[in-house]
Amino acid sequence: MATSTTEVPTSGLQQIPTIFSKSSVVVKAVCILVIFLYLVSFLVNKTAYLEALAVTPGLIFPPSFHIWTLFTHPFVEVHLWFVVIDIAFVLAAGKLIEPLFGALEMLIFFCVVSTGAALLSSVIYLFMYLTVFNTSLLFGSRLHGLAGFVSGVAVVLKQTMGDQELVGKGPLKLKIKDLPLLILSLSGVLRILGLIPGTSLCMCASGLFVSWIYLRFFQRQSSGRGDMSDTFRFATFFPEVMQPPVAIVTNTVYSFLVRIRLCKKQIRKYDVGAPSPININLPGSDPADAERRRQIALKALNERLSAVEEQTAWPSMDEQASTPDEGAAHMLPGNGAKDAGTDGVSSNGDSTTVNMNGGGETMES
Numbered sequence: 001m002a003t004s005t006t007e008v009p010t011s012g013l014q015q016i017p018t019i020f021s022k023s024s025v026v027v028k029a030v031c032i033l034v035i036f037l038y039l040v041s042f043l044v045n046k047t048a049y050l051e052a053l054a055v056t057p058g059l060i061f062p063p064s065f066h067i068w069t070l071f072t073h074p075f076v077e078v079h080l081w082f083v084v085i086d087i088a089f090v091l092a093a094g095k096l097i098e099p100l101f102g103a104l105e106m107l108i109f110f111c112v113v114s115t116g117a118a119l120l121s122s123v124i125y126l127f128m129y130l131t132v133f134n135t136s137l138l139f140g141s142r143l144h145g146l147a148g149f150v151s152g153v154a155v156v157l158k159q160t161m162g163d164q165e166l167v168g169k170g171p172l173k174l175k176i177k178d179l180p181l182l183i184l185s186l187s188g189v190l191r192i193l194g195l196i197p198g199t200s201l202c203m204c205a206s207g208l209f210v211s212w213i214y215l216r217f218f219q220r221q222s223s224g225r226g227d228m229s230d231t232f233r234f235a236t237f238f239p240e241v242m243q244p245p246v247a248i249v250t251n252t253v254y255s256f257l258v259r260i261r262l263c264k265k266q267i268r269k270y271d272v273g274a275p276s277p278i279n280i281n282l283p284g285s286d287p288a289d290a291e292r293r294r295q296i297a298l299k300a301l302n303e304r305l306s307a308v309e310e311q312t313a314w315p316s317m318d319e320q321a322s323t324p325d326e327g328a329a330h331m332l333p334g335n336g337a338k339d340a341g342t343d344g345v346s347s348n349g350d351s352t353t354v355n356m357n358g359g360g361e362t363m364e365s
Contacts, residue, residue: 019091024103027094030110031087033075034146038083046078050142055118057125058138074114076144082200086146093153100160109156109214110149116210117148121202147187147200148207154180155211159232163296180208181237208237217263 020031041049053072060066077083098106121143129137162177174182184204191201212234217226235247257263 016087016091019095023091023094024098024106026103026107026110027090027098030075030090034077034083034086034090037075038077038080041076041078050076050078050144054142054144055122056139057122057129057141057143058135060119060122061126070115070118073118073144074110074146074149077146082145085150089146089150089153093149093156097153097156097160105219109152109211109219112214113149113152113207113211114146116214117151117203117207118143120206120210121148121199124202124206141199143199143203145200145203147203148210151180151183151204151207152211154183155208155215158237159215159227162231177236181239184208212237 020028023031037053053069053076055069055073056066058064060069077086093106097109101109125137125141129135158177158180162175164176166174166176166179187196187201187204190196191198212232215227216232216234219226221227233247234250235243238246254263258265
């Protein structure tokens with residue numbers, strides 16, 4: 001009697017060792033440091049541990065100037081589920097982003113986003129202290145973990161594969177471009193429920209903003225610096241209903257930064273000699289990404305033209321034009337000869353020609 005066997009699909013957790021083994025040195029080093037420092041946290045006093053390795057807003061600025069915490073805080077976690085989330089996003093970055101960036105650019109992106117998110121969060125806590133004068137905001141808050149980098153990975157995924165579907169169908173369908181706002185909203189809900197500290201929410205928001213600034217204006221690309229495409233504007237992080245008011249605010253801030261020369265003005269280049277009628281090249285835009293968007297636009301245009309052709313009955317090209325009026329017909333060259341054949345006489349200035357009926361003889365005067 002024959003027996004059938006059913007293969008059990010490999011789960012995501014079983015694929016983690018395979019993904020880890022194929023990752024670069026940068027990804028492996030980050031994962032190992034996160035796990036190692038998490039295990040160390042069980043062997044030492046957690047308060048002293050966090051004070052030594054995590055960023056404290058009141059100590060990062062002078063006179064204390066604990067500058068080393070900017071480089072150690074990303075690897076510090078004291079909760080297991082944070083460790084799992086951090087490693088999952090680091091592996092996702094190694095699988096999806098590192099092939100596009102390269103190992104060196106991946107390392108630069110990690111350092112810029114992690115350090116920038118910690119500095120921006122420290123500034124936010126400083127302003128909060130100046131508002132309520134609560135010293136615990138400066139010296140009791142500990143900024144650590146990869147919450148900022150997690151948001152940064154979501155921003156890169158939005159930039160590179162934002163049109164791909166994430167989950168859901170119909171009106172509830174979500175695309176990868178919605179992932180940054182989804183992560184930020186989820187962090188806000190978890191903070192309200194008391195499941196994560198306020199520092200994680202602040203780091204998440206700061207990481208989103210810092211990563212967008214870096215990718216938008218500073219990242220080196222084949223055509224220049226930054227991605228100045230319209231699909232990567234800051235307003236596109238929000239739902240379409242909110243994009244117009246957000247765009248007004250962001251454009252005002254951008255114009256002010258350009259005026260004080262902190263940002264460069266966006267330059268558009270028009271190449272009318274290209275094979276297509278007009279090609280618009282934005283400095284910093286990726287050619288592959290631009291080609292993908294061009295194909296999508298051409299497909300949408302072809303669909304609209306096809307719909308218009310089906311609804312419109314075009315006139316036939318074989319239809320005869322209406323007969324011209326007699327006055328216009330007499331003004332055309334050669335019509336005088338036809339009239340002469342009918343009347344027998346035609347006059348042309350100084351000469352007169354008389355045609356005899358059928359004889360072929362002529363008399364001129």
